[in-house]
Amino acid sequence: MQDQRSIHEFLWLQEVTEVDPSTLGAVMLPVEFTPGFLERGYELGATSPDDLYTSTDERRFWIAGDVTAKAHVTLKYGLLTPAYEQPNNIRRLLADWECPAWLPVTGYELFASPYPDEEYGCIVARIGPVPELTEASGLLSFLPHVDTFTEPKMHATIAYVKQGQADAWLEYLDTRKIGRDVAVKLNENGRPKLSLGKNK
Numbered sequence: 414m415q416d417q418r419s420i421h422e423f424l425w426l427q428e429v430t431e432v433d434p435s436t437l438g439a440v441m442l443p444v445e446f447t448p449g450f451l452e453r454g455y456e457l458g459a460t461s462p463d464d465l466y467t468s469t470d471e472r473r474f475w476i477a478g479d480v481t482a483k484a485h486v487t488l489k490y491g492l493l494t495p496a497y498e499q500p501n502n503i504r505r506l507l508a509d510w511e512c513p514a515w516l517p518v519t520g521y522e523l524f525a526s527p528y529p530d531e532e533y534g535c536i537v538a539r540i541g542p543v544p545e546l547t548e549a550s551g552l553l554s555f556l557p558h559v560d561t562f563t564e565p566k567m568h569a570t571i572a573y574v575k576q577g578q579a580d581a582w583l584e585y586l587d588t589r590k591i592g593r594d595v596a597v598k599l600n601e602n603g604r605p606k607l608s609l610g611k612n613k
Contacts, residue, residue: 421527438492441485459585466533489553496609534579537568
């Protein structure tokens with residue numbers, strides 16, 4: 414099977430299509446990790462907050478160290494019209510969609526930085542497979558969009574860490590039982606609380 418491919422490999426495509434992948438819209442499902450999930454690693458000396466990486470490029474605002482407080486699973490990325498500009502379309506598409514209250518974490522993985530000038534590793538919790546998430550992604554694909562990966566992987570980003578620190582983080586996370594599932598954040602009506610912002 415061929416390795417995962419990213420639109421970031423094809424910089425010429427941005428010039429041809431005049432589409433900047435970093436500005437595309439997204440529909441996200443906010444989730445919540447177990448409190449103290451990362452702090453326990455610091456206490457044990459397995460990881461350190463000094464390992465965290467934050468971009469100095471304001472355009473890459475989402476690369477911000479520990480991001481568990483804003484953890485989410487991206488249901489669809491690549492919308493040509495920002496999600497926050499078409500909330501009614503999204504709500505109508507997902508009107509009958511049912512989402513489980515908890516999502517299983519099946520493991521942890523490293524996503525390499527796609528930016529040559531940013532040396533970091535992106536630590537993520539792999540989610541599922543969860544049929545309901547696949548269904549939501551499929552429904553949202555009816556909206557005009559550009560796929561940015563050949564095979565999207567459902568995940569929740571945990572942290573961005575400095576290059577060379579990722580192995581220690583993955584080793585620690587693989588030993589933890591806490592954090593093996595995440596709670597879906599709900600709104601006042603008991604429905605999934607979707608986020609329509611631009612961050613990944």
